[in-house]
Amino acid sequence: MKPLLGLDEAQARLLALATPLPEVSLPIEQAAGRWLARDLLALRTQPPQPMSAMDGWAVRQADMPGPWAIIGESAAGHPFPGTVGAGEAVRIATGGVVPAGTDMVAVQEDCRRDGDTLHFEGEPPRPLDRHIRPRGLDFSEGAMVARAGERLTPARLALAITAGHGSAPVRETAHVTVIEGGDELRAPGEALQPGAIPASNGAMLAALFGDLGCKVTRRGPVPDRREALRAAFEEATASQLIVTSGGASVGDHDLVLPVLEEMGAEIDFWRVAIKPGKPLLVAKLGNATVIGLPGNPVSSFVTAHLFAMPFARALMGDAAPLPALQPAFLMADLPATGRRSEFLRAEFTSEGVMPIRLQDSGALSPLAAADALVFRLANSPAAKAGDVVRVLPLAPRNRS
Ligand SMILES: Nc1nc2c(c(=O)[nH]1)N[C@H]1C(S)=C(S)[C@@H](COP(=O)(O)OP(=O)(O)OC[C@H]3O[C@@H](n4cnc5c(N)ncnc54)[C@H](O)[C@@H]3O)O[C@H]1N2
Ligand code: MOO
Numbered sequence: 578m579k580p581l582l583g584l585d586e587a588q589a590r591l592l593a594l595a596t597p598l599p600e601v602s603l604p605i606e607q608a609a610g611r612w613l614a615r616d617l618l619a620l621r622t623q624p625p626q627p628m629s630a631m632d633g634w635a636v637r638q639a640d641m642p643g644p645w646a647i648i649g650e651s652a653a654g655h656p657f658p659g660t661v662g663a664g665e666a667v668r669i670a671t672g673g674v675v676p677a678g679t680d681m682v683a684v685q686e687d688c689r690r691d692g693d694t695l696h697f698e699g700e701p702p703r704p705l706d707r708h709i710r711p712r713g714l715d716f717s718e719g720a721m722v723a724r725a726g727e728r729l730t731p732a733r734l735a736l737a738i739t740a741g742h743g744s745a746p747v748r749e750t751a752h753v754t755v756i757e758g759g760d761e762l763r764a765p766g767e768a769l770q771p772g773a774i775p776a777s778n779g780a781m782l783a784a785l786f787g788d789l790g791c792k793v794t795r796r797g798p799v800p801d802r803r804e805a806l807r808a809a810f811e812e813a814t815a816s817q818l819i820v821t822s823g824g825a826s827v828g829d830h831d832l833v834l835p836v837l838e839e840m841g842a843e844i845d846f847w848r849v850a851i852k853p854g855k856p857l858l859v860a861k862l863g864n865a866t867v868i869g870l871p872g873n874p875v876s877s878f879v880t881a882h883l884f885a886m887p888f889a890r891a892l893m894g895d896a897a898p899l900p901a902l903q904p905a906f907l908m909a910d911l912p913a914t915g916r917r918s919e920f921l922r923a924e925f926t927s928e929g930v931m932p933i934r935l936q937d938s939g940a941l942s943p944l945a946a947a948d949a950l951v952f953r954l955a956n957s958p959a960a961k962a963g964d965v966v967r968v969l970p971l972a973p974r975n976r977s
Contacts, residue, residue, distance in 0.1 A: 641705070748894035755795050855917065
């Protein structure tokens with residue numbers, strides 16, 4: 578048998594198969610959560626004029642500490658039309674345009690109004706113009722607000738709208754078919770004969786791809802028969818990505834590889850040096866890319882995060898589709914690793930990351946409790962509590 582492929586090489590080979598889907602322009606809110614096909618430049622300047630950050634009074638710094646004659650108002654959306662002279666004050670709202678002639682906002686709580694006269698009775702702001710947001714504080718027209726390949730997150734959505742965009746160039750969503758297979762599998766809630774278990778990987782994978790915004794089609798549970806698996810593949814060839822769960826290993830009933838070979842698929846690689854997830858398989862079947870995930874539920878989840886979800890993101894235009902690892906303090910000792918790189922289920926604490934005791938690739942309880950996967954490179958020496966390790970944070974939704 579061929580040696581196992583290294584993780585980095587396997588990810589690079591897979592991503593080399595991903596061609597970004599065609600570009601579409603969508604009304605901006607419909608583009609939320611999608612990846613930008615082009616850079617977004619600001620079409621306007623924000624704030625467009627100097628604006629007040631507080632409710633209070635617009636005055637001249639040179640007039641401090643007053644008193645002033647009140648001559649009008651600048652409410653949000655209703656600027657004061659004139660120019661303010663020496664000794665004059667204008668009522669101003671948060672978000673109101675700072676009137677011409679003024680260069681300071683005195684907050685309401687520091688002032689006392691007496692008829693048409695305003696008195697200052699508080700501590701002067703430091704610096705005196707601190708409650709004024711100058712024109713262009715956030716960004717100026719022409720500035721880059723988001724780059725091609727970045728996701729339109731809720732914050733970027735708000736930024737793009739504020740920058741004047743009513744629509745956004747994004748990529749089409751990927752169509753993913755999830756095929757789960759195994760004679761032992763039954764639909765959720767169904768009665769179970771001896772040896773049978775509920776099929777859970779298909780639902781889990783569909784939820785993960787659904788969160789990415791993919792269009793997901795489900796097939797299965799498909800029985801361990803060549804014709805049945807072949808039929809499921811044939812129905813799926815219109816999708817860009819076919820993700821299988823189970824039947825990826827070397828057993829007599831592990832049919833994904835033999836059926837793909839029988840169908841003339843081009844096998845790119847099979848078996849990667851990771852734990853869990855070793856029997857991962859990647860192939861081209863017509864125009865579709867097939868990613869065969871191992872059936873153990875944790876192996877399916879981990880390889881979905883390392884391979885299948887990054888591939889779907891790359892199709893949808895993500896310029897950096899692989900999960901970003903971040904440093905964390907390890908809270909327990911760990912033994913040396915073997916020839917596979919490991920991804921350990923772990924919980925974040927206020928001081929670091931604590932690996933969960935049960936690391937069986939079939940056990941869902943620790944997976945559901947995990948906030949992160951601790952990454953340990955193959956052939957690493959034992960690690961000690963207090964060491965810095967790299968972790969793959971799981972989307973907050975894994976737990977909340
Ligand atoms: N002789 C060897 N045996 C195994 C090897 C090996 O190298 N040599 N590798 C092991 C590793 S590592 C993994 S991972 C598993 C993966 O095997 P398969 O992809 O063929 O998965 P299955 O055998 O179909 O299932 C494994 C396990 O997971 C359960 N399962 C499968 N599908 C689902 C589902 N949709 N929902 C819930 N649970 C599912 C299945 O019942 C099995 O218990 O192979 C090792 N064996
Ligand atoms: O690679 Mo398997 O996923 O170790 O259990």
